[in-house]
Amino acid sequence: MSQVANVITIDDPADPRLADFRDLSAADRRPDRPGGRGLVIAEGVVVVERLLASPFPVRALLGVARRIEALADRLAPLDVPAYVTTAEVMAEVVGFHLNRGVLASADRAVQPPVADLVARARTLAVLEGVGDHENLGSLFRNAAALGLDGLLLGPGCSDPLYRRSVRVSMGHVLRVPFATVEDLPGGLDLLRENGFKVAALTPRADAVPLATAGLHTGKAALLLGSEGPGLTEEAIAAADLAVRIPMFGGVDSLNVATAAAIAFYALGIQDKSRETDPSD
């Protein structure tokens, strides 16, 4: 590891340079809570790699030697301290056992203004009341894989940069552009001014089956609610149309991130954007 200038071995769990990583399950480590410090924490080699490749300003890494070595090539060009210690010291600092062996901290990147995000996008999701951190993380992972251009987070959504969402998203919250929309359904006007058709996903009987909703062509925004209560009546009424996933055997619900994945797929983004070259 000698080629990485900023690798620093630390033995003392009380070392003040590890402050970013201390007591991660404590309430003030929640970036979305009053008193929280707003830091973004990435866990594991894959997610740390995505953080290093993101616009988020990385502050420091903490890991066991093997994991920091795995990241050496990515760290070499960066001026970021990488603290190396044992799994035991890491557990003592963090407050619990971490089987991924490496963490990185970053400051928040500035969110793009909603208007910029909407102006650049052809496919968007607008979330209302998605408060569950794992569902939110899964939604970002699915949005990234299926080629959405961004997510707008409406009232009642939790912070996608909370540690658990970052992890479940496989780091894609750090890559997929998102912005906060304070007012729903008012905020939908901006989408329509930009030529979007807004489709509310709901199991309601009068909704149109996804496959026949004509979302393949033109700009489309999917309005998604939380798994239990679903979208508010106001949100559904404010959409251009309501769409549903046909379901069978008396079942009337899917996990929200799963339903979103099906709807993202049904947007036909393969006809709108260049997919990942599968031969890469």
Next chain:
Amino acid sequence: MSQVANVITIDDPADPRLADFRDLSAADRRPDRPGGRGLVIAEGVVVVERLLASPFPVRALLGVARRIEALADRLAPLDVPAYVTTAEVMAEVVGFHLNRGVLASADRAVQPPVADLVARARTLAVLEGVGDHENLGSLFRNAAALGLDGLLLGPGCSDPLYRRSVRVSMGHVLRVPFATVEDLPGGLDLLRENGFKVAALTPRADAVPLATAGLHTGKAALLLGSEGPGLTEEAIAAADLAVRIPMFGGVDSLNVATAAAIAFYALGIQDKSRETDPSD
């Protein structure tokens, strides 16, 4: 609750009638492990309702009064003891705190012979190496919602009747027919003899995009592997074709249950089966 004949109040956590529910996290409660007793355990009102409506022979219920009351109509016609106790006694019996407040135990139902399941089905999934209980449960939930006729479990799959799979599936492991296939890819012959086109889902570059794979018409079986290693080369080679979900932004994977949901949707079951009447 007086109309339910078999409601029995129990105060003593050591009562031998509660044997089905004792120490649920202990190894011998794993129906799939040597020494396990094979019992199926359902947790929560919704899943217990699905168990009561299933072909699984219910043995007993254990719950707090409020939850047993919620199930009274379903219990009335059944000759099954429903033990009522406090949340504290339940926790002591079960070995951990259970916030769903009701459990039911059942013996295993006899699995349909593979040949019968295949003969009756038009759409199937064949799983190889899906060992994660939560992914397996989610796969069953998605299969139920999206109208699959059944699942075949090949080598390396875990037991879908383990408690965690039952819970994550929302009880749909108790409703969606499944059978074990000892030999893959050998077992695929039976599918072809029954007129199925077998499609292997894989991110491989030479796979056909799902939307152009022609799975809408006729009988189709989707071959699905686990999230990490994916399908074996042998399984992919033995399929009639390989299909992929187009992905973007350099991402090359989705959660296996999410990928399966997209593929189930893309089978076009709405054109093959009667969907749930959304006005119900």
